[in-house]
Amino acid sequence: MGQPAGTGEHCEASRYFSRDFNAMKAWGELGELARAPYDLAAPGALSPARIRGYKAHAAGIDLLYSTQRVDEAVLSALQRLAEESGAVAQFLLMKKGAVLNRIDGYPSEERQVLHTACRDILGPVTPASDAAARAQSKGELEKLADFLAALEAGAIVNAAGEPFTDLVQIGIGGSDLGPRALYLALAAYGIPGRRVHFISNVDPDDAAATLAGLDLAKTLVNVVSKSGSTLETMTNEELVRKAFVEAGLEPSRHFLAVTGKGSPMDNPARYLRSFYMFDSIGGRYSATSMVGAVMLGFGLGYPHLLEILKGANAMDLAAEEPDILRNPPLLLALLGIWNHNFLGCETLAILPYSQALVRFTAHLQQCDMESNGKSVTRQGKPLAWKSGPIIWGEPGTNGQHAFYQLIHQGTAIVPAEFIGFRTSQHGRDLIIEQTTSQEKLVANLLAQALALATGQTHENPNRRFAGNRPSSVLLADRLTPYTMGALLALYEAKVVFQGFIWNINSFDQEGVQLGKKLATRLLAHYAGLRQDSGYSGEAADELGWALFGAAGVLAK
Numbered sequence: 001m002g003q004p005a006g007t008g009e010h011c012e013a014s015r016y017f018s019r020d021f022n023a024m025k026a027w028g029e030l031g032e033l034a035r036a037p038y039d040l041a042a043p044g045a046l047s048p049a050r051i052r053g054y055k056a057h058a059a060g061i062d063l064l065y066s067t068q069r070v071d072e073a074v075l076s077a078l079q080r081l082a083e084e085s086g087a088v089a090q091f092l093l094m095k096k097g098a099v100l101n102r103i104d105g106y107p108s109e110e111r112q113v114l115h116t117a118c119r120d121i122l123g124p125v126t127p128a129s130d131a132a133a134r135a136q137s138k139g140e141l142e143k144l145a146d147f148l149a150a151l152e153a154g155a156i157v158n159a160a161g162e163p164f165t166d167l168v169q170i171g172i173g174g175s176d177l178g179p180r181a182l183y184l185a186l187a188a189y190g191i192p193g194r195r196v197h198f199i200s201n202v203d204p205d206d207a208a209a210t211l212a213g214l215d216l217a218k219t220l221v222n223v224v225s226k227s228g229s230t231l232e233t234m235t236n237e238e239l240v241r242k243a244f245v246e247a248g249l250e251p252s253r254h255f256l257a258v259t260g261k262g263s264p265m266d267n268p269a270r271y272l273r274s275f276y277m278f279d280s281i282g283g284r285y286s287a288t289s290m291v292g293a294v295m296l297g298f299g300l301g302y303p304h305l306l307e308i309l310k311g312a313n314a315m316d317l318a319a320e321e322p323d324i325l326r327n328p329p330l331l332l333a334l335l336g337i338w339n340h341n342f343l344g345c346e347t348l349a350i351l352p353y354s355q356a357l358v359r360f361t362a363h364l365q366q367c368d369m370e371s372n373g374k375s376v377t378r379q380g381k382p383l384a385w386k387s388g389p390i391i392w393g394e395p396g397t398n399g400q401h402a403f404y405q406l407i408h409q410g411t412a413i414v415p416a417e418f419i420g421f422r423t424s425q426h427g428r429d430l431i432i433e434q435t436t437s438q439e440k441l442v443a444n445l446l447a448q449a450l451a452l453a454t455g456q457t458h459e460n461p462n463r464r465f466a467g468n469r470p471s472s473v474l475l476a477d478r479l480t481p482y483t484m485g486a487l488l489a490l491y492e493a494k495v496v497f498q499g500f501i502w503n504i505n506s507f508d509q510e511g512v513q514l515g516k517k518l519a520t521r522l523l524a525h526y527a528g529l530r531q532d533s534g535y536s537g538e539a540a541d542e543l544g545w546a547l548f549g550a551a552g553v554l555a556k
């Protein structure tokens, strides 16, 4: 395991690693086809046959794409693009443990990318399985199973012999967004009497508000930081530890750790239990590692956690399929490239018609924008084509009463990805005027996709809808743990496929380092002032002082 992507058994597929997007034959073909994309607003353009036929399926999720501006010629060219770029070959290499997190010839993270191994263990060993990563994931999962069973059996309790009812997860970025999105999505499956809470922002009010309603004596705190050194997380951990001490509680009986081996947080004596994540799992891809699993196991129970992993594994397997029409993550990636690189759309709205997915778009914003917001190739050369789009969105139908005006009639064309479910999670619904609320929700989703595609002619120009605004619909029966795992893995694979095709490194995040570094220097300056001259902090409130002070410090 762990060969750079240009040596040994990886040689065959590694020829794809330096292939420039605009040098591919399919690039030229798609450019030609983009001169006259499929006209969704033409009469009869959305025929029943098209709507029925333009559908891919995997792991319980349908991808409906009849409302994209594609026809058979475009789909064939997208298939050729997938082949020329070796998208699936690179995905298989990733799963096998190639060192893909790197830039040729420059210092970089030089890491494998093995988040798929966290759920690979829920399926059979395949030729793409990485044995060492499977063993690591299995070990941590077994440790977690033991811990959860001990909680269940009352073998782990608080000092008063009572069971733990609440868990607070402290973490930020990848150690917060994905896990939080999953928990909120699946809270309907929670173990009765258990609750999960989150603290991420270094804003002290985030911690204060979360702690306000908690009985700390019955609360576990799960501190999650791969590096074990993130400013926000370390600060919040200390703040929460202090609250426990002030309440007369011993933190090491309440605090759990999820961190990298050997990190400053890897100190099991300070924690009730320590779980590990590994270098080969990037933060934004870590929701199915211990980063999400400990909290999800506590809140939803181990069987539900396994269902999430099984759904993710099923989608990872679907992503190995070379035919793009049978590979929803790859097809979604290619449709995104068609809209972004060839039809010139700058942003992508991800619009879940499910309140439970309230933080899913925020997670995807990180997963996509941190991965593919890059300007150099994997050889360090400036990109001559556009990489990742801007991702945004909110749950529907609420969004319809907010920003859909621009999506329908604004001057920017905003492709959309709608996510919906045929039945609700709770099953509590009411028929009003002959339809249930769930039917109203799904009808709205489908109506939006249709309206964006076909538009509307009108003699009043202000009531005209140009149409030809592309969208896809991801539809599943119900938002279950299995479906959620599949949905998560679908988007993770979509993002890495796009990165492979754009020839960028989707696994590092140098772009977030500069601001972090400068903030650390500013804080050192404040600390020095406080020590030397009794500076109280108020002066920083004056904008002029703060700006000039900051500029001066940073210029040093």
Ligand code: G6Q
Pocket: 172, 173, 174, 175, 224, 225, 226, 227, 228, 229, 230, 233, 282, 283, 284, 285, 370, 509
């Ligand atoms: C994700 C990023 C980043 C990371 C956070 C938290 O891919 O690397 O969002 O997850 O900065 O890092 P720690 O887990 O090390 O605290």
